[in-house]
Amino acid sequence: MKGEKMASMSRLQAESQVENRIGGPPKVEAQGFSFFYGKTQALKSLDLTVPENSLLTIMGPTGSGKTTFLKALNRLNDRVPGISHSGSLLLGGKDVYDRDVDVATLRRRVGMVFALPVPLPMSIYENVAFGPRKRGVSSKKRLDEIVEEALVSAALWDEVKDRLDSSAHNLSGGQQQRLSLARVLAVDPExxxxxxxxxxxxPISTLKIEELLRVLSERYTVILVTHNPVQAARVQGEVAFFYMGELIEKGPAASMFVRPKDKRTEDYITGKFG
Amino acid sequence: MAPSSGTDGAYGPGALKRPKRSPGRFGMALVQGCAVLTVAVLVFIIGYVMVKGARVMTPGFLLGSPEKMGREGGIFPSIVGTVSLTLASVIIAAPLGIGTAVFLTEYTQEGLFSRIVRFGTESLAGIPSIIFGLFGFLFFVIRLGMGWSILSGSLTLAAMMLPTIVRTSEEALRSVPDVYKETAYALGASRWQTVASVVLPTAMPGIVTGVILAMGRAVGETAAVIFTAGSSLRLPKSIFDPVRTLPVHFYILAREGISIENAYGTAAVLLSAVLLVDFAAYYILHRISKKRPVARR
Amino acid sequence: MNRKEKFAEVVLTVVGLTSVAVLALIIFFIFREGAPFFAEVGLGSFIGGTKWSPGKGQFGVLPMIAGSFFVTLGALVIGVPLGLGCALYLSEFAPKRTAAILKPLIEILAGIPSVVFGFIGLTVIVPLIRDRLGGPGFSVLASALVLGIMILPTMVSISYDALRAVPQVYREGMLAVGANRWQAVTSVVLPAARSGILAAGILSMGRAVGETMAVIMVAGNATIIPGSVLDPVRTLTSNIALEMGYAAGLHRQALFATGVVLFVIIGALNIVARSFVRNRVR
Structure with a gap:
């Protein structure tokens, strides 16, 4: 429970800092970026900048292109037949769709956590060590360090340190999701x-994850997708509203939820649709 | 459409009562009868062979050598022949079948090429075993000069098993949740790394079940084996030696009327082996369907 | 790292082609061995000939074609209704636990070696027919009974899958308007699963046409066109298996030509079955 106290302390710090950090150098930048599944256009000429070490929450109803945007950024969409794109999508100034980009390296730089917790069918330790191992880290000592560090950062270490070799399926849903996060942290993404x-x-596991994200956004650029405006408001930071493949508006949570600029944003956050 | 209630339109107090004669009761009894009859046939076959063969199945019969063309003595060489032939065919067919399934599920998108591969396996599945026997005889025994041998027989059997292994492995591989693959890819794993460390281990119990079932079919196969592995009663020393498998031995004993007694014994041994293999497969399948890890909802 | 990746891809692609290669080899070898025979004897006198006596150079395969046809027809008459009944019971009426036990049991039937079926036919069915109905006992009827049982697993499991694939709302829709379960099944479920059931029938037919050892043991194997269900009969598959052991020269080629005929019949059945299955998917 020490971890929890620490987390809530740093939460206070984080909250005070979030607003100040906006305006760092751009980490992720979409410039007129469109994305298609066959003939269906999922993203419509998107312009969006996410500064380094900040937290952006993308909210929007189902089918608004939120997930497509994430899966374009780490090119997980490559697996879908018949996709195409136009415009550019930059990570640290480099287009992720450039010919010379190594997809495996890109995916290590851009970690992803999915909607459902996905414990890979192996032990807790092996789950976290999976990414580093595939990158070629084989020293047992180095792996031990990475695993511990990642689990500590994901606020899971205290709960699992005595049973690292047991199956990841034995963890609770909330623990599994923090494990997914630790697995991502272990590949040291940007x-x-x-x-x-x-x-x-x-709700309790949810709050834990949200706290973690605020802490992590001090060291990483974090992009959270949610269909729940209340969560976007809770997490703070910058909020972007996606609707039918378009970015409707973007701004600090504090001002967007008080004074939305667009009628559609207002309708969404007041629960008229979505 | 007949109304299921006995009263016509007026909903009196009896309207919700079950009608005396519900339409279709006869039909339901009929289909139930079909199921009972089928199971009865199965029980009869197994019971008949086991009861008649049990007396013959002594250690001396199992471990002895046949004498006078199998009229007397045991069936040890045939047991050795069946086991080695079956194992050899699994060793050949399993990597090829699983590899094909991995190729179809992970390495290719639906297109002309995958359709050709699928057409090949499905067509192979429909070919009668006697045709495999003819082919094995022409190609392995004569053309490649392998003669009647364990090698020729197991290559022929492997070709026969291939479609079963491909189909069951493909099913097992497709049942691996896509999020597992996405997770591995998102962590920077390459395609082969994802397949080797996440997809295959998850699908393995299902794949093993399929391989075991295919093995069970191979144990009992006769037509494809008799022309390729031969019918020698001698104990094989290498994979280049001919063997007489249990079903072939049984067929010769029964058809040529050499010894109905020993035929029952051989059939009982054969059937026990097949049932054992089948139960092993269902046991594994049953265990995974209980233990299968599913992403929480 | 990248070389390993490429290597895996190349190996798997090659492996993926094995089954196609085996199929091609089978077709090539069987046809090549049978082709000279067609050239020498002629397709017409082979397919249309009613006399098979290799010693006298007579190679008419019509009795065997007729034999395969009658035996298969008989097997379908027995196996299809019985199998469909089983599948209906398992998918629509049986309590869940009962179905969970019965289905694997019926699949065990598929694992019983065909020689064992033949043996049961030889020791139980053949004497029964001889004593009760007359004739030699080795007959179309005995073969049809044995084959009818042997095709049950195919018939049951494929039609079961087809019935299960019918969406539950179809049944509920019928029950909601006051039909009972039997009416729901006959008026909605069966028609909806019809192409799958048809495919099951055709695949069972393929099984029956291709079966060899079990039929040899109960059919009597006379090379005549049977006049009644109690007459002995020889099928295409038996013809090959019976004489392959000692055939040479033109006789051997004639057996491979028999294989070609069998191959063409099976191929046609498979293509028809595939088109039904595909229609169902669409």
């Missing part, structure tokens, strides 16, 4: 994408 990471969790 950007962390989270696709509705709390949709399957209870």
């Amino acid at each position: 950007v962390i994408l989270l696709d509705e990471p709390t949709s399957g969790l209870d």
Whole structure:
């Protein structure tokens, strides 16, 4: 429970800092970026900048292009047949769709946590060590360090340190989701994408994850996708509202929820649709 | 459409009562009868062979050598022949079948090429075993000069098993949740790394079940084996030696009327082996369907 | 790292082609061995000939074509209704636990070696027919009974899958308007699963046409066109298996030509079955 106290302390710090950090150098930049599945256009000429070490929450109803945006950024969409794109999508100034980009390296730089917790069918330790191992880290000592560090950062170490070799399936849903996060942290990414990471969790586990994200945004660029405006408001930081493949508006949570600029944003956050 | 209630339109107090004769009761009894009859046939076959063969199945029969063309003595060489032939065919067919399934599920998108591969396996599945026997005889025994041998027989059997292994492995591989793959890819794993460390281990119990079932079919195969592995009663020393498998031995005993007694014994041994293999497969399948890890909802 | 990746891809692609290669080899070898025979004897006198006596150089395969046809027809008459009944019971009426036990049991039937079926036919069915109905006992009827049981697993499991694939709302829709379960099944479920059931029938037919050892043991194997269900009969598959052991020269080629005929019949059945299955998917 020490971890929890620490987390809530740093939460206070983080909250005071979030607003100040906006305006760092751009980490992720979409410039007129469109994305298609066959003939269906999922993203419509998107312009969006995410500064380094900041927290952006993308909210919007189902089918608004939120997930497509995430999966374009780490090119997980490559697996879908018949995709195409136009415009540019930059990570640290480099287009992720450039010919010379190595997809495996890109995906290590851009970690992703999915909606449902996905414990890979192996032990807790092996789950976290999976990424580093595939990158070629084989020293047992180095792996031990990475695993511990990642689990500590994901606020899971205290709960699992005595049973690292037991199956990851024995963890609770909230623990599994923090394990997913630790697994991402273990590959030392620059950007962390989270696709509705709390949709399957209870409120307490949800709050834990949200706190973690605020802490992590001091060291990483965090992009959280949610269909729940209340979560966007809770997490603070910058909020972007996606609707039918378009970015409707973007701004600090504090001002967007008080004074939305667009009628559609207002309708969404007041629960008229979505 | 007949109304299921007995009263016509007026909903009196009896309107919700079950009608005396519900339409279709006869039909339901009929289909139930079909199921009972089928199971009865199965029980009869197994019971008949086991009861008649049990007396013959002594250690001396199992471990002895056949004498006078199998009229007397045991069936040890045939047991050795069946086991080695079956194992050899699994060793050949399993990597090829699983590899094909991995190729179809992970390495290719639906297109002309995958359709050709699928057409090949499905067509192979429909070919009668006697045709495999003819082919094995022409190609392995004569053309490649392998003669009647364990090698020729197991290559022929492997070709026969291939479609079963491909189909069951493909099913097992497709049942691996896509999020597992996405997770591995998102962590920077390459395609082969994802397949080797996440997809295959998850699908393994299902794949093993399929391989075991295919093995069970191979144990009992006769037509494809008799022309490729031969019918020698001697104990094989290497994979280049001919063997007489249990079903072939049984077929010769029964058809040529050499010894109906020993035929029952051989059939009982054969059937026990097949049932054992089948139960092993269902046991594994049952265990995974209980233990299968599913992403929480 | 990248070389390993490329290597895996190349190996798997090659492996993926094995089954196609085996199929091609089978077709090539069987046809090549049978082709000279067609050239020498002629397709017409082979397919249309009613006399098979290799010693006298007579190679008419019509009795065997007729034999395969009658035996298969008989097997379908027995196996299809019985199998469909089983599938209906399992998918629509049986309590869940009962179905969970019965289905694997019926699949065990598929694992019983065909020689064992043949043996049961030889020791139980053949004497029964001889004593009760007359004739030699080795007959179309005995073969049809044995094959009818042997095709049950195919018939049951494929039609079961087809029935299960019918969406539950179809049944509920019928029950909601006051039909009972039997009416729901006959008026909605069966028609909806019809192409799958047809495919099951055709695949069972393929099984029956291709079966060899079990039929040899109960059919009597006379090379005549049977006049009644109690007459002995020889099928295409038996013809090959019976004489392959000692055939040479033109006789051997004639057996491979028999294989070609069998191959063409099976191929046609498979293509028809595939088109039904595909229609169902669409």
